[in-house]
Amino acid sequence: MDQVDPTAPPSGTGCADCEATGAWWLHLRRCAACGHVGCCDSSPNQHATAHARGSGHRIVQSFEPGEDWFWDYGAEEFAEGPELAAPHAHPAGQPVPGPAGRVPADWMRHLH
Template identity: 55%
Template sequence: MPVALDPHLEQIRPVEPRTPAGCEECLRLGSPWVHLRLCLTCGHVGCCDSSPLKHARAHAHHIGHPIVASYEPGEDWRWCYFDQQFV
């Protein structure tokens, strides 16, 4: 059975990371993070769900940008927070 395409893929844009050094909010707050995620709509860099403050997920739901890519060296995957699936 074919897998349906995620309807949010149309929101992906060419982006530049807004903060190449880490999670935008954690850097401002002085909070630690575990892994980083890059918003593929605006370039926001946020921390993952294993991080204490989960800024990437918060950005997706508050701003409405559902698809992120791993911003970790050697990782090449994308995730849709709205549909809870790899895309």
């Protein structure tokens, strides 16, 4: 899989783009090519998909505790992949949605 670099560490514990703009997310996805952590398509900003489109990196893995599935944005289907560099998920104590202190009280109204 030329779209996967198992040595690339995740870019952080939250969505890199939401962190940069002060936004919030529901669930996190990790780019299997470069480690960029972005928010899922249910999140208001859908940064994981935006990263895939902008970079051409089509494979992501869930960055949620207890989940290890891969998704291929190009084929629009689940995919197989190797174990990626640790950590494999955001910290278990990190709230969902997150991060703490930035999620609006009416957060469910903002989901896609």
